[in-house]
Structures are given as C-alpha cells and as structure tokens.
Amino acid sequence: MKKVVINTALICIFFLSICFLIYRFCKVKQMKKDYGVFIGTDNIDKIKGYNVVVVEPASIDVSGVEFLHKTNEKVYAYLDIGSLENYRPYFNEFKEKTLGLYENWEDEYWMDVSDIAWQKLIVDKLGRDIVDKGFDGFFIDNCDVYYNYPTEEIFNGLSSILQGLRSLNMTKKYKIDIIINGGDTFVSRCIENKTATELFDGVNQECVFTDIDFENKTYKEKNESDIEYFKEYLANIKKHIPEVYLIEYGANSNLIKEIENYCNENGFHWYNARGLDLK
Known part of the structure; x- marks a missing residue:
C-alpha cells in the first residue's frame, strides 16, 4: 500500500x-519582443509580437495599421524631415531646395528645413496622413541636417516642424509620441534650451556599439572612444527624456550580451538589425 x-x-x-x-x-x-524597426519591408505579415515597432507608412493604409496593432503594442511611422530621397513622389517639387548630397546614400539629399513649403508638406500632409491612419507615434529621421548645416535657420526649421507635429495631437484622444532618430547635435541643443520635452518624447541612437563599413557593406564593432561619447550623450539624455532606443547592426553574440547588459542597466530599448535595409 x-x-x-x-x-x-x-x-x-x-x-x-x-x-x-x-x-x-x-x-x-x-x-512580446521589446523593439523592432522594419522601414525597409512592405511585408507586414511578418511583423508580430513587439512592444514598439517602426514601419514605413507610405504603403500602409488604415487597415494595415489595424492589422499591425493586433499583434504589436505600439506602431510608429517613419518620417524623414531632414532629407529628401529621389524616390519620393514629391522629389521634383523640392529638389531645388536641397542643400547637398547625403554621404553614403546616393539617392538622398540634405533638405533646407527652413523652407515653409517643406514644413507644410511634412506637417499638414505627411504628418496628418500618419495621424489619420492611426499610428501611435512618429519616428523622426535626419535631424542631423543641423550637424551638417549648423545655422539658426536650420535649427529653427527643425523645431517648427516638430512643433507642428506636436499640434496634431490635439486632434486625437491619445497622445502621439515623437521619437528623434540620431540628431545628437540638435537634441543636445534642445536640452540646453530646455525645449526638448516640448518637442519630442524619446531618442533613438544608431550604432552606439556597432559601426557600418559602407565601402565593404559590412558591420563591425565601434571604437572605444566613439562608444564612450555616445554613452555619455545617452546618460545626459536619460536625465531629460523618458525613452531611449538603440539600433545596432550585425552585433555578434558577445556584443549582444554587452549591449543587453548596458540597456538593462539603463532601462533602454534596443534592436539588433541584420542589415541597413531594415527588412
């Protein structure tokens, strides 16, 4: 028994x-996975299970955003405010307002963001379209135009665009986040001017630990001095801006552990992209 x-x-x-x-x-x-950036893909069926996901909004309609929301918590729309790509439908309208070629990106030009017509396009057309489709936020690219052309006109132009995008929040019951990708020179000045929190809610920084070899189309580990610069920069960001994101490219297993530890210690989010095309 x-x-x-x-x-x-x-x-x-x-x-x-x-x-x-x-x-x-x-x-x-x-x-859910924490963070993913897929601005190079038009196959949204594969984008599932993220807390925050970034996509290119041009080819996604309202039903597409609703589909993404079924398996992802927040869906952000990529919006390039500081440069002009030659494949955009409005390229011919604004090509005379460009400032110069964008190094390593042969189909792209730095944009004169002080141009009023450009500001209206970004806010009243592209920004409005993103809001109407039901996106949760803007993923703003190429504020680095201020690093390359550090004039008051460029700084004020970027600020005006962000203020305009902020005003679109008034038409929605929920707050639409604004995340700045890169643009450390612009972001740092906004912090100094105490206007950062008025203009954006978070910062994404590419290549804190990894680097891109454009000539050989490969990825490598960043040198220590550059890593330290971005760590100090992000430590300052953390004091003022609630959300910090990282995109790394082709990080190996050892580097992944280092990045994971760094992000966990600081409460940052990160995505290890397989390639620059972000598919």
Whole structure:
C-alpha cells in the first residue's frame, strides 16, 4: 500500500512538472519582443509580437495599421524631415531646395528645413496622413541636417516642424509620441534650451556599439572612444527624456550580451538589425 502511495505521488509530481513546463513555454511564447524597426519591408505579415515597432507608412493604409496593432503594442511611422530621397513622389517639387548630397546614400539629399513649403508638406500632409491612419507615434529621421548645416535657420526649421507635429495631437484622444532618430547635435541643443520635452518624447541612437563599413557593406564593432561619447550623450539624455532606443547592426553574440547588459542597466530599448535595409 505504501509503495502504491509513493508511486501515485511520483506520478502526480511528474504530471505537475509537465504542466508547469507547458505553462512556462506558453508564457515565453506570448511575451512580446521589446523593439523592432522594419522601414525597409512592405511585408507586414511578418511583423508580430513587439512592444514598439517602426514601419514605413507610405504603403500602409488604415487597415494595415489595424492589422499591425493586433499583434504589436505600439506602431510608429517613419518620417524623414531632414532629407529628401529621389524616390519620393514629391522629389521634383523640392529638389531645388536641397542643400547637398547625403554621404553614403546616393539617392538622398540634405533638405533646407527652413523652407515653409517643406514644413507644410511634412506637417499638414505627411504628418496628418500618419495621424489619420492611426499610428501611435512618429519616428523622426535626419535631424542631423543641423550637424551638417549648423545655422539658426536650420535649427529653427527643425523645431517648427516638430512643433507642428506636436499640434496634431490635439486632434486625437491619445497622445502621439515623437521619437528623434540620431540628431545628437540638435537634441543636445534642445536640452540646453530646455525645449526638448516640448518637442519630442524619446531618442533613438544608431550604432552606439556597432559601426557600418559602407565601402565593404559590412558591420563591425565601434571604437572605444566613439562608444564612450555616445554613452555619455545617452546618460545626459536619460536625465531629460523618458525613452531611449538603440539600433545596432550585425552585433555578434558577445556584443549582444554587452549591449543587453548596458540597456538593462539603463532601462533602454534596443534592436539588433541584420542589415541597413531594415527588412
């Protein structure tokens, strides 16, 4: 009788252990990934299970945004305010307002963001379209135009565009976030001017730990001095801006552990992209 009781108990323990493992497996499967950037893909069927995901809005309609929201918490729209790509439908209208070629990007030009017509395009047309489609935020690119052309006109032009995008929040019941990608010179001045929190909610920095070899189309580890610069920069950002994101390119397993530890310690989000095309 005693042996039967012991065997029954062992069977129960075994059964409970299996149930626990199944529960843990299902829970892990249901956990969302933190952050993903997919502005180079038009196959939204593969974009699933993220807390925050960034996509190119040009080819996505309202139903597409609704589809993404079914499996992703927040969906942000990529919006380039500081440069002009030659494949955009408005390229011919604004090509005479460009300032110069964008190094390493042969189809792109730095834009004169002080141009009023450009500001209206970004805010009243592109920004409005993003809001109307139901996106949760703007992922703003190429504020680095201020680093390349550090004039008051360029700084004020960027600020005016961001203020205009902020005003679009008034038409929605929920707040639409603004994340600045790169633009450390512009962002740092906004912090100095105490206007940062008025203009944006977070900062994304590419290549804190990794670097891009454009000539050979490969990725490598960044040199220590540059890593330290960005760590100091992001430490300052953290004091003023609530959300910090990183995009790294082709980080290997050892570097992944280092980045994970750094982001966990600081409460940052990060994405390890396989390539510059961000597919």
